[in-house]
Amino acid sequence: MSNLFNLYRNSWEYDNTLPDVFGRARQYNSQNSNVFTPVISNEMRSRGFRPHYPDGKKFAVCVSHDIDHLYLQQNAGRKLINAGKGFLKGRFGQGWGHLGSMVRDSVHNEYDLNNLIDINNRHKLRSTYYFLSLNRGEEDFNYHPGKIQDQIRAVVRNNNEIGLHGGHRAYNDFPKLMQEKKLLEESTGVKVYGYRNHYLRFELPTTWNNLQKGGFEYDTTLGYADTVGFRNGMCYPFLPYDVVNNRFLDIVELPLVIMDATLFFYMRMDFDIAFKICVQLIEKVIGCGGVLTLLWHNNFISGEMGAFYIKLLKFLQSADPWFATSLELVNWWKEEKLLKQSQEIIQDIFKAEITLQDKD
Ligand SMILES: [Zn+2]
CATH class of the missing domain: 1.20.5 (Single alpha-helices involved in coiled-coils or other helix-helix interfaces)
Incomplete structure (x- = not known):
């Protein structure tokens, strides 16, 4: 089995022998021993792949927010x-x-999204807000999407994107996924294209297949909860590979690189070390002209966490990226044929690996 092809597909995760309580794969039980480096994106770059962005920007940043808690x-x-x-x-x-x-x-109410929107506007970035779409009584129900019109309006008015934050059951239950999508769309009047599951719960390849079947354009769940970095060695959006059915899928994965809770709760880093790690990851993304995805929860924008978020935004701003919503980024990669080009290079890399092995 070839190494890069394995990494790209996270093939060991199909036999998830050590799931955590949420069924998630752990990095320390993975075959990705170089999680802080986008190994495959680097290889693609060494083969001449050069993604471009609007206004000659050298890389892109997609900031997003999972709305687990909200004003009620x-x-x-x-x-x-x-x-x-x-x-x-x-x-x-x-x-x-x-x-x-x-x-x-x-x-x-410190969770009011207007506070977060103000911070982001001050840093000249628009972002993507993933909303839960649950009914009262369901696990982690905190608000009903039909009762937060003022918040939805504020997000949309500032040209941000709205996506679905799938609940605890949505990641491997297609009818539940569709029920949540329908509820969010009907409650907000906004068509939903993007997805991230609550707690980063994900099942390969089920979640991707369900999302594809359900008409989603992209998912951005694929990061490890227990470490920041590049879960499958990619810092580019990519077409996932379904190992069960041996095929590339027709949905885009925008891999998650940095989640706030990972830095401070899972990895338990202090603020200085956490910032250093973030800078290293950002520099690696810049190095291959990739996409830095940052998940910051709306309930972590005050106190020391809030100060860290702003420090990070200022650092990103100084590197002059293209700040895009997730859907804008995905559409750009499609319209500019970057996804197609990257797909061709990826297939060349894998073919070369397999040929080498055949010779062994
Ligand atoms: Zn969540």
């Missing part, structure tokens, strides 16, 4: 009641002005 009237109401209780429990001494600030803090 009843949350604000509950907070307000708690603030009132706190006040009655003996904080009278601090005066009415203090009650005013407690009420203000209670009603102010």
Whole structure:
């Protein structure tokens, strides 16, 4: 079995012997021992592949946000009641002005997407927002897509993209996937083309096949939860390979490189080291003119996490990329024939590997 072809297909993950509690493949149980390097994209570059971007930009950045938590009237109401209780429990001494600030803090909602949109606008980037589309009672239900019109409008008004953030069951249950897509589209009036599953849950090749059948243009789930980097050695969008049916699929994968929770909760890095790793990954993406995908949750934009996000955006900005929504990026690769060219090079690489092996 050839190495790069194996890596491209994540073929060892079809026999996922050590799944975590969410059924996810782990990097430390993988055959990708060089996860911080886009090995296949580098090989493609060495064979002359040179992706181009609008305005002569050297690489692209797709920032995205999985909306797991969001402003809810009843949350604000509950907070307000708690603030009132706190006040009655003996904080009278601090005066009415203090009650005013407690009420203000209670009603102010840090998850409100307008805060995130403002930050992104200040850094001149548009991004993609993946919304959950669940009904009350389902696991991790936090909002109903039909009741967040103000948030959806704010996202769309600022020319950002809306995609589906599939719930815990959607990644390997086609009817459930379609139910969530329909609910999101009907609730928002926005047609959905892009996908990322909650908790990065993914099953090869089922999730891709289901997404393709369901009319999605792309998926951007494929990154390891337990490490940042390049899960299949690619920092270019690509056509996934279905090992079960021995064929390339007709859906684009935009591989995920950096997730906030991975840096701080799974890898447990301090802010300085996390930033260094991010810079290294960004430089490797720049080195092959690839696409840096960054997932930052809307509930991590205050405090130290928020400061880190802004520091990262400033660093990216200084490298002068093309900031695109995920769909814009995918469409660009299709319209400019980059996907087709890259596909030809990939097939050449794999053919050469197989020929070499035949000679062994
Ligand atoms: Zn999520």
